[in-house]
Amino acid sequence: MTAGVDLGHPQAQAIQSDEDVVRVRQLVRTVAVAAKLSLVDQTKLVTAASELARNTLVYGGGGTVEVTTVDNGRRRGVRILFADSGPGIVDLDLALTDGYTTGGGLGLGLSGARRLVDEFEIDTGAGKGTRVTVTKWAR
Protein backbone atom coordinates (compact mmCIF):
# COMPACT_ATOMS: atom_id res chain seq x y z
CA MET A 1 0.00 0.00 0.00
CA THR A 2 1.27 3.45 -0.83
CA ALA A 3 1.97 5.79 2.04
CA GLY A 4 0.03 9.00 2.45
CA VAL A 5 -3.17 10.23 4.00
CA ASP A 6 -6.15 11.30 1.93
CA LEU A 7 -7.05 14.94 2.31
CA GLY A 8 -10.71 15.64 1.76
CA HIS A 9 -12.98 13.79 -0.59
CA PRO A 10 -11.75 12.34 -3.84
CA GLN A 11 -13.20 14.00 -6.91
CA ALA A 12 -14.75 11.51 -9.28
CA GLN A 13 -15.31 11.63 -13.02
CA ALA A 14 -16.82 9.03 -15.31
CA ILE A 15 -14.86 8.03 -18.43
CA GLN A 16 -17.35 7.08 -21.10
CA SER A 17 -16.41 9.27 -24.06
CA ASP A 18 -13.69 11.29 -25.76
CA GLU A 19 -14.95 14.43 -24.05
CA ASP A 20 -14.64 12.71 -20.66
CA VAL A 21 -10.92 12.21 -21.30
CA VAL A 22 -10.67 15.99 -21.80
CA ARG A 23 -12.60 16.49 -18.51
CA VAL A 24 -10.20 14.15 -16.69
CA ARG A 25 -7.25 16.27 -17.89
CA GLN A 26 -8.95 19.44 -16.67
CA LEU A 27 -9.85 17.92 -13.29
CA VAL A 28 -6.32 16.61 -12.71
CA ARG A 29 -4.86 19.98 -13.72
CA THR A 30 -7.09 21.81 -11.21
CA VAL A 31 -6.18 19.47 -8.33
CA ALA A 32 -2.46 19.51 -9.26
CA VAL A 33 -2.42 23.33 -9.21
CA ALA A 34 -4.19 23.35 -5.81
CA ALA A 35 -1.64 20.83 -4.46
CA LYS A 36 1.11 23.24 -5.59
CA LEU A 37 2.88 20.86 -7.95
CA SER A 38 5.46 22.63 -10.11
CA LEU A 39 4.52 23.43 -13.70
CA VAL A 40 6.64 20.57 -15.06
CA ASP A 41 5.14 18.13 -12.55
CA GLN A 42 1.61 19.31 -13.37
CA THR A 43 2.35 18.78 -17.04
CA LYS A 44 3.74 15.29 -16.42
CA LEU A 45 0.80 14.27 -14.24
CA VAL A 46 -1.83 15.62 -16.63
CA THR A 47 -0.09 13.87 -19.55
CA ALA A 48 0.02 10.57 -17.63
CA ALA A 49 -3.66 11.00 -16.69
CA SER A 50 -4.54 11.60 -20.33
CA GLU A 51 -2.82 8.36 -21.40
CA LEU A 52 -4.43 6.33 -18.61
CA ALA A 53 -7.91 7.81 -19.11
CA ARG A 54 -7.68 6.93 -22.81
CA ASN A 55 -6.66 3.36 -21.88
CA THR A 56 -9.66 3.12 -19.52
CA LEU A 57 -11.93 4.21 -22.37
CA VAL A 58 -10.38 2.29 -25.27
CA TYR A 59 -9.27 -0.95 -23.61
CA GLY A 60 -11.44 -1.02 -20.48
CA GLY A 61 -14.62 -0.05 -22.32
CA GLY A 62 -15.03 2.96 -20.02
CA GLY A 63 -14.78 3.34 -16.27
CA THR A 64 -14.18 5.94 -13.59
CA VAL A 65 -11.42 8.11 -12.25
CA GLU A 66 -10.90 9.46 -8.72
CA VAL A 67 -8.51 12.30 -8.00
CA THR A 68 -7.38 12.94 -4.41
CA THR A 69 -4.94 15.30 -2.73
CA VAL A 70 -2.67 13.32 -0.39
CA ASP A 71 -0.13 14.22 2.26
CA ASN A 72 2.61 11.92 3.55
CA GLY A 73 3.62 14.20 6.43
CA ARG A 74 6.46 15.78 4.46
CA ARG A 75 4.99 16.48 1.07
CA ARG A 76 1.70 17.02 -0.67
CA GLY A 77 0.78 15.13 -3.74
CA VAL A 78 -1.99 14.06 -6.06
CA ARG A 79 -3.20 10.49 -6.35
CA ILE A 80 -5.36 9.28 -9.22
CA LEU A 81 -7.19 5.99 -9.44
CA PHE A 82 -8.42 4.71 -12.81
CA ALA A 83 -10.82 1.78 -12.65
CA ASP A 84 -12.60 -0.22 -15.31
CA SER A 85 -14.31 -3.59 -15.41
CA GLY A 86 -13.07 -4.46 -18.88
CA PRO A 87 -11.24 -7.61 -19.98
CA GLY A 88 -8.14 -6.84 -17.88
CA ILE A 89 -4.53 -7.23 -18.96
CA VAL A 90 -3.34 -10.81 -19.42
CA ASP A 91 0.40 -10.20 -19.82
CA LEU A 92 1.28 -7.16 -17.72
CA ASP A 93 5.03 -7.24 -18.44
CA LEU A 94 4.31 -7.14 -22.15
CA ALA A 95 1.73 -4.36 -21.72
CA LEU A 96 4.33 -2.28 -19.88
CA THR A 97 6.87 -2.64 -22.70
CA ASP A 98 7.54 0.49 -24.76
CA GLY A 99 6.02 0.15 -28.20
CA TYR A 100 3.75 -2.79 -27.43
CA THR A 101 0.13 -2.18 -28.38
CA THR A 102 -3.00 -4.17 -29.14
CA GLY A 103 -4.97 -1.09 -30.12
CA GLY A 104 -3.05 0.47 -33.00
CA GLY A 105 -1.56 3.24 -30.85
CA LEU A 106 2.09 3.98 -30.25
CA GLY A 107 2.34 1.62 -27.29
CA LEU A 108 3.57 4.39 -25.02
CA GLY A 109 0.44 4.95 -22.91
CA LEU A 110 1.03 2.62 -19.98
CA SER A 111 4.84 2.54 -20.05
CA GLY A 112 5.11 6.30 -20.67
CA ALA A 113 2.60 7.15 -17.93
CA ARG A 114 4.62 5.06 -15.47
CA ARG A 115 7.75 7.10 -16.23
CA LEU A 116 5.91 10.39 -15.68
CA VAL A 117 4.73 9.71 -12.11
CA ASP A 118 6.44 8.96 -8.78
CA GLU A 119 4.36 5.93 -7.79
CA PHE A 120 2.57 3.52 -10.10
CA GLU A 121 0.48 0.54 -9.07
CA ILE A 122 -1.59 -1.70 -11.27
CA ASP A 123 -4.03 -4.41 -10.30
CA THR A 124 -5.31 -6.41 -13.24
CA GLY A 125 -5.78 -9.87 -14.66
CA ALA A 126 -7.76 -11.68 -17.32
CA GLY A 127 -11.45 -11.01 -16.74
CA LYS A 128 -11.03 -8.91 -13.58
CA GLY A 129 -10.81 -5.39 -14.99
CA THR A 130 -7.96 -2.98 -14.39
CA ARG A 131 -7.20 -0.56 -11.56
CA VAL A 132 -4.27 1.79 -12.00
CA THR A 133 -3.17 4.10 -9.18
CA VAL A 134 -0.59 6.82 -9.77
CA THR A 135 0.83 9.43 -7.40
CA LYS A 136 2.90 12.53 -8.04
CA TRP A 137 4.48 14.36 -5.08
CA ALA A 138 5.22 18.07 -4.89
CA ARG A 139 8.97 18.67 -4.73
Added chain:
Amino acid sequence: MERVPILKIGDILLVSIQVDMSDQTALQLQEDLAERIVATGSHGVIIDITALDIVDSFVGRMLSTIASISKVLDAETVVVGMRPAVAITLVELGLSLNGIRTALNVERGMELIAAARSDEFEEDDQLDDAADAETTASP
Protein backbone atom coordinates in the same frame (compact mmCIF):
# COMPACT_ATOMS: atom_id res chain seq x y z
CA MET B 1 -17.41 18.31 -31.40
CA GLU B 2 -15.16 21.36 -31.65
CA ARG B 3 -13.26 22.02 -34.87
CA VAL B 4 -9.86 23.64 -35.10
CA PRO B 5 -9.83 26.49 -37.67
CA ILE B 6 -7.25 26.49 -40.47
CA LEU B 7 -6.14 29.92 -41.77
CA LYS B 8 -4.50 30.56 -45.13
CA ILE B 9 -1.77 33.19 -45.09
CA GLY B 10 -0.16 33.60 -48.51
CA ASP B 11 1.31 30.25 -49.44
CA ILE B 12 1.04 28.85 -45.91
CA LEU B 13 -1.70 27.24 -43.83
CA LEU B 14 -1.68 28.27 -40.18
CA VAL B 15 -3.30 26.16 -37.50
CA SER B 16 -3.33 27.59 -34.00
CA ILE B 17 -4.70 25.03 -31.58
CA GLN B 18 -6.52 26.97 -28.86
CA VAL B 19 -8.66 24.23 -27.30
CA ASP B 20 -8.00 21.09 -25.30
CA MET B 21 -8.69 18.73 -28.20
CA SER B 22 -10.63 15.51 -27.84
CA ASP B 23 -9.20 12.63 -29.86
CA GLN B 24 -12.01 13.05 -32.40
CA THR B 25 -11.20 16.75 -32.82
CA ALA B 26 -7.54 15.83 -33.44
CA LEU B 27 -8.48 13.25 -36.10
CA GLN B 28 -10.84 15.75 -37.74
CA LEU B 29 -8.04 18.33 -37.92
CA GLN B 30 -5.83 15.76 -39.65
CA GLU B 31 -8.48 15.24 -42.36
CA ASP B 32 -9.37 18.92 -42.69
CA LEU B 33 -5.71 19.85 -43.16
CA ALA B 34 -5.12 17.27 -45.88
CA GLU B 35 -8.13 18.60 -47.78
CA ARG B 36 -7.10 22.23 -47.37
CA ILE B 37 -3.52 21.55 -48.55
CA VAL B 38 -4.86 20.09 -51.78
CA ALA B 39 -7.62 22.71 -52.19
CA THR B 40 -5.24 25.67 -51.70
CA GLY B 41 -2.05 24.20 -53.15
CA SER B 42 -0.20 25.42 -50.06
CA HIS B 43 3.42 24.40 -49.65
CA GLY B 44 3.72 24.94 -45.93
CA VAL B 45 1.78 24.13 -42.77
CA ILE B 46 2.48 25.78 -39.44
CA ILE B 47 0.94 24.23 -36.36
CA ASP B 48 1.07 26.56 -33.39
CA ILE B 49 0.82 24.69 -30.08
CA THR B 50 1.62 27.65 -27.81
CA ALA B 51 -1.74 27.24 -26.06
CA LEU B 52 -1.40 23.49 -25.47
CA ASP B 53 -0.80 22.51 -21.81
CA ILE B 54 0.16 19.01 -22.77
CA VAL B 55 0.98 16.87 -25.80
CA ASP B 56 0.22 13.24 -25.09
CA SER B 57 0.97 10.23 -27.29
CA PHE B 58 -2.26 10.70 -29.26
CA VAL B 59 -1.62 14.34 -30.17
CA GLY B 60 2.06 13.51 -30.75
CA ARG B 61 1.06 10.84 -33.23
CA MET B 62 -1.38 13.26 -34.88
CA LEU B 63 1.45 15.78 -35.39
CA SER B 64 3.69 13.10 -36.94
CA THR B 65 0.88 11.91 -39.19
CA ILE B 66 0.09 15.45 -40.35
CA ALA B 67 3.78 15.96 -41.18
CA SER B 68 3.82 12.73 -43.22
CA ILE B 69 0.58 13.50 -45.05
CA SER B 70 1.76 17.05 -45.89
CA LYS B 71 5.04 15.69 -47.21
CA VAL B 72 3.21 13.39 -49.60
CA LEU B 73 1.12 16.39 -50.69
CA ASP B 74 4.27 18.50 -51.29
CA ALA B 75 3.99 20.68 -48.20
CA GLU B 76 6.40 21.22 -45.29
CA THR B 77 5.07 21.06 -41.73
CA VAL B 78 6.58 23.02 -38.87
CA VAL B 79 5.33 22.74 -35.30
CA VAL B 80 5.91 25.95 -33.35
CA GLY B 81 5.51 27.30 -29.82
CA MET B 82 6.05 24.16 -27.75
CA ARG B 83 6.22 25.03 -24.06
CA PRO B 84 9.35 23.92 -22.16
CA ALA B 85 7.34 21.76 -19.73
CA VAL B 86 5.65 20.07 -22.68
CA ALA B 87 9.02 19.34 -24.31
CA ILE B 88 10.40 17.85 -21.07
CA THR B 89 7.30 15.67 -20.64
CA LEU B 90 7.31 14.50 -24.27
CA VAL B 91 10.87 13.27 -24.02
CA GLU B 92 10.18 11.44 -20.76
CA LEU B 93 7.02 9.92 -22.23
CA GLY B 94 9.24 8.46 -24.95
CA LEU B 95 7.82 10.36 -27.90
CA SER B 96 10.40 11.46 -30.44
CA LEU B 97 8.10 13.31 -32.91
CA ASN B 98 9.85 11.66 -35.85
CA GLY B 99 9.96 13.65 -39.04
CA ILE B 100 8.60 16.81 -37.46
CA ARG B 101 10.36 20.12 -37.93
CA THR B 102 10.01 22.52 -35.02
CA ALA B 103 10.62 26.22 -34.53
CA LEU B 104 10.30 28.49 -31.51
CA ASN B 105 7.56 30.72 -32.95
CA VAL B 106 5.39 31.34 -36.02
CA GLU B 107 7.84 33.83 -37.54
CA ARG B 108 10.75 31.38 -37.41
CA GLY B 109 8.44 28.65 -38.69
CA MET B 110 7.67 30.76 -41.76
CA GLU B 111 11.38 31.37 -42.33
CA LEU B 112 12.04 27.64 -42.10
CA ILE B 113 9.37 26.89 -44.70
CA ALA B 114 10.65 29.63 -47.02
CA ALA B 115 14.21 28.27 -46.69
CA ALA B 116 13.09 24.70 -47.36
CA ARG B 117 11.26 25.84 -50.49
CA SER B 118 14.19 27.85 -51.87
CA ASP B 119 16.53 24.88 -51.27
CA GLU B 120 14.21 22.78 -53.38
CA PHE B 121 14.16 25.35 -56.16
CA GLU B 122 17.97 25.51 -56.14
CA GLU B 123 18.14 21.75 -56.49
CA ASP B 124 15.70 21.97 -59.40
CA ASP B 125 17.83 24.69 -60.98
CA GLN B 126 20.95 22.57 -60.66
CA LEU B 127 19.17 19.66 -62.28
CA ASP B 128 18.05 21.96 -65.10
CA ASP B 129 21.60 23.28 -65.49
CA ALA B 130 22.95 19.74 -65.65
CA ALA B 131 20.36 18.86 -68.25
CA ASP B 132 21.24 22.00 -70.24
CA ALA B 133 24.94 21.18 -70.04
CA GLU B 134 24.32 17.72 -71.41
CA THR B 135 22.25 19.10 -74.26
CA THR B 136 24.94 21.60 -75.24
CA ALA B 137 27.73 19.05 -74.90
CA SER B 138 26.15 16.66 -77.35
CA PRO B 139 26.58 17.85 -80.93
